[in-house]
Amino acid sequence: MATLIDRMCLQLVLVLSIYLGMTQAVDRTNFKTCQQSAFCSRQRALRPGQSSYRALLDTLELSDSRLTLQLLNNNKVRLLLELYRLQGNITRVKINELKPIKPRYEVPDVLITEPQTEPMSVVAQDERGVVLSLGGEDRRLYVNAQPFRLDIMEGQVLLLSINSQGLLAFEHLRLRKDTISHKITSTVASMWDKIKTVFSSSKDQTDPEEAGRTEDTQRNNEDEETEVDQPGMWEETFKSHADTKPNGPSSISLDFSLPGVEHVYGLPEHADSLQLKNTDGGDPYRLYNLDVFQYELSNPMALYGAVPVLISHNTHRTMGLFWLNTAETWVDISSRQDPAQVPQTDVRWISESGIIDVFLMLGPKPADVFSQYASLTGTQAFPPLSSLAYHQSRWNYNNQEDVASVDRGFDEHDIPYDFIWLDIEHTDGKRYFTWDKKNFPQPKDMLQGLMDKRRKMVTIVDPHIKVDSSFKIHSEIRSKGFYIKNKDGGDYEGWCWPGNAGYPDFTNPEMRSWWSSMFAYDQYEGSMENLYTWNDMNEPSVFNGPEVTMHKDALHGPWEHRDLHNLYGLYVQMATAEGQIRRSGGLERPFVLSRSFFAGSQRYGAVWTGDNAAEWGHLKVSIPMCLSLSLVGISFCGADVGGFFKTPGTELLVRWYQAGAYQPFFRSHAHLDTPRREPWLFGPDNMALIREAVRQRYALLPYWYLQFYHAHRTGQPVMRALWVEYPHDVSTFSIDDEYLIGRDLLVHPVTDERSTGVNVYLPGDGEVWYDVHTFQRHEGAQNLHIPVTMSTIPVFQRGGSIICRKNRVRRSSSCMENDPFTLYVALDPQGNAEGELYIDDGHTFKHETDRQFIQRRLRFTANTLSSSDLSPDSQFPTASWVEKVFILGAQKPKGVTLTTGGAVSSVEFEFDPVTAVVTLRKPDVNAGVDWTIQLQ
Ligand SMILES: *[C@@H]1O[C@H](CO)[C@@H](O)[C@H](O)[C@H]1NC(C)=O
Secondary structure (H helix, E strand, O other), X not given: OHHHHHHXXXXXXXXXXXXXXXXXXXXXHHOOOOOOOHHHHHHHHXXXXXOOOEEEEEEEEEOOOEEXXXXXOOOOOOEEEEEEEEOOOEEEEEEEEXXXXXXXXXXXXXXXXXXXXXXXXXXXXXXXXXXXXXXXXXXXXXXXXXXXXXXXXXXOEEEEEEOOOOOOEEOOOOOOOOHHHHHHHHHHHHHHHHOHHHHHOOOOOOOOOHHHHHHHHHHHHHHHHHOXXXXXXXXXXXXXXXXXXXXXXXXXXXXXXXXOOOEEEEOOOOOOOOOOOXXXXXXXXXXXXXXXXXXXXXXXXOOOXXXXXXXXXXXXXXXEEEEOOOOOEEEEEEEEOOOOOOOEEEEEEEEOOOOEEEEEEOOOOHHHHHHHHHHHHOOOOOOOHHHHOEEEOOXXXXXXXXXXXXXXXXXXXXXXXXXXXXXXXXXXXXXXXXXXXXXXXXXXXXXXXXXXXXXXXXXXXXXXXXXXXXXXXXXXXXXXXXXXXXXXXXXXXXXXXXXXXXOEOOOOHHHHHHHHXXXXXXXXXXXXXOEEEEEOOOOOOOXXXXXXXXXXXXXXXXEEHHHHHHHHHHHHHHHHHHHHHHHOOOOXXXXXXXXXXXXXXXXXXXXXXXXXXXXXXXXHHHHHHHHHHHHOOXXXXXXXXXXXXXXXXXXXXXXXXXXXXXXXXXXXXXXXXXXXXXXXHHHHHHHHHHHHHHHHHHHOHHHHHHHHHHHHHHOOOOEEOHHHHOOOOHHHOOOOOOEEEXXXXXXXXXXXXXXXEEEEEEOOOOOEEEEOOOOOEEEOOEEEEEEOOOOOOOEEEEOOEEEEEOOOOOOOOHHXXXXXXXXXXXXXXXXXXXXXXXXXXXXXXXXXXXXOOEEEEEEEEOOEEEEEEOOOOOOXXXXXXXXXXXXXXXXXXXXXXXXXXXXXXXXXXXXXOOOOEEEEEEEEEEOOOXXXXXXX
């Protein structure tokens, strides 16, 4: 026994020493290449050519909104093709085995609802195929029978083709030939019986047709005689880890061709450029949620999260492909850029298991694709206003006194902050939901101290649970049978921060509900309403597992971990966010940060780019990484300011604060081994620069909050690549070192050492942009060299917009609640501008449940600035008022009058002829009422 424990401890020390920074960069040998992944290398060996599949037209069935057809190739295993026309220019294509020997995994809980279908009709049919009408502007779907191929046309234009490269490949489930595995299969089969009810209630599930099953099994066995097993089909080994595959090979693959397309984006998470690159010469982009230690830049290796959505864009059309599959997935991109030919991009998806279920989002505009995707997976959760402010974190703040002294430091240096974070060391021996008794003996006193200053705290709650019978969380999960099981049916255990740990099965709704209940104030002892949560390590990270994650043959009820790996992190965040909502009786909006994510994670909170490093390249890549997430619905994104690993020089740290202040999630964080990094530790000058960056963030909170309100309501991203707003301007298509926040602010962070200037592209022919620091006006559609000093980064406001700020410096965002607004009216060349103001309580769901909010339109036209109600059936009392207005690009008025509630008064003003700015002082009108200000 003792020797076993010794060995386990030694192993842990080894694993931890690898993890804690003995090496300088990612150890690539810990992670598979496509070649080292049996299914990927099998699939990739199949080259483009004529598809062996044909559609059996005599099996065609068309109901109002669903067309089905069987597909067959020479292995004689029939596939069922289902086609749906969905509301809002979306086509859904599903391919599954017609009669699999057991059901294949269909991803639950990602779509917000069963998508609404619309009628389809057959336009033409002969022995070559079928033509269906998809409505719209003469949009049609061509089903070519032999070889099987799908084409979507709009008028004479081919939008996309499926299987035109002939890469449809579907490895059908089969029984093992030897007897041992028959036994394994029968255990699995008995588990199937238990969940039969789940299946019979699932709408889209192909009827298993019990009667036909034996026959099919025989048929499968016969086929296998003719099919030759390849290495890795029934088991494979990576390093010392064996992966058993009781059902053998099960991978799927399909290709999509996009004629006329040279630019594709999406497929996060990768530390790479926004525009996806050709994968011809190297590995495909990999989607497999992994805890990658010290990740490298500019490569397609998998990281912590995965969103299998690809966005294509050209000057005519933006489209999206959403490949709904949660197994390990690889995506090949091949662009043809022969000037003599029409450009084309071919995309090939390969997944290890599950079914083919793909949503073709046909646009045509970027905004349409965002709404289409939002109609499937939901929109960004509307975060509490305070979570958009500044977060101070490190691994770790050591004790309550440390927390109190950092908190005081912010006050002493007049730097606002809203959240202080505690990493894993705050717990009692990495037992989440507990506190270290020596260092955090009175957590409620600590939280109360923060609450008195209207500040908040986040503690980490990870999904690996210390195996310790005296730990309540563990013993309850074990006794309820809520742990993930290993392939032999025992509780799965792996090494993580607490040592030996179990992993709760978050795919089980009962488990999730129990987990949520653990956030109740009487369960999570020491918690209070200003305590929020951080879910880390939820890929899940297993230090001694294959590729630092869970064995694929671990079991979630009847499903293998293989089937749903990429969904685990989403479920952890979902259950945690639900816990915060429930502890407040359904009243308060949650705030949960997650490292791992999948399509739909936007509904549950924020994500960050994981364990980056204090290097200029990591600062630079934070922009495309968050832009990429924004394109696929996840707006609340940020990167650790300063870099997690290593120690930033002061210049890098200052530049990172300046950049982070203009990214959606704004948190500084640092590794345990790094020197302390609180903003005042770098001398008064650097402190002042950091303070200024943080203050700029606070001043813009009303604008950030408005953007998140819109993201929540409409699915439009907060952080936008330039091409999203300027889709016809090809010079924007590859830009990923600058971006827009909403439509109206353009930001170009400084990401190079000793920069004296940056090259900025200002888009928009006929538009103008104003430097927010100097009010200098620039024409759009030009490249500009903008000199920079250390004091700030280039930010521009679009001519034609009105932005509201709160300029008074406070301790935290909550302290700014009743502060006045300053309006920045940036005139377009025609002398017009428009904007919005949104106000609510900042933290409850009452904006939704009781329509308690103010939404106003601000408009400047014909020398008159007015505020009118955009939502007359909602209301919210506000004490805030308009204290100042800047009108940029204006002419000198003779006088200015304010009209509100029937009363007319004159307003003080100044005019600066150099900058052409009119400043209105003290209009002093309540922000929630109608008013007009007239310039004579
Ligand atoms: C659908 O497409 C048509 C034309 O391609 C476009 O006019 C319409 O706005 C789109 N509708 C949606 C909801 O995206």
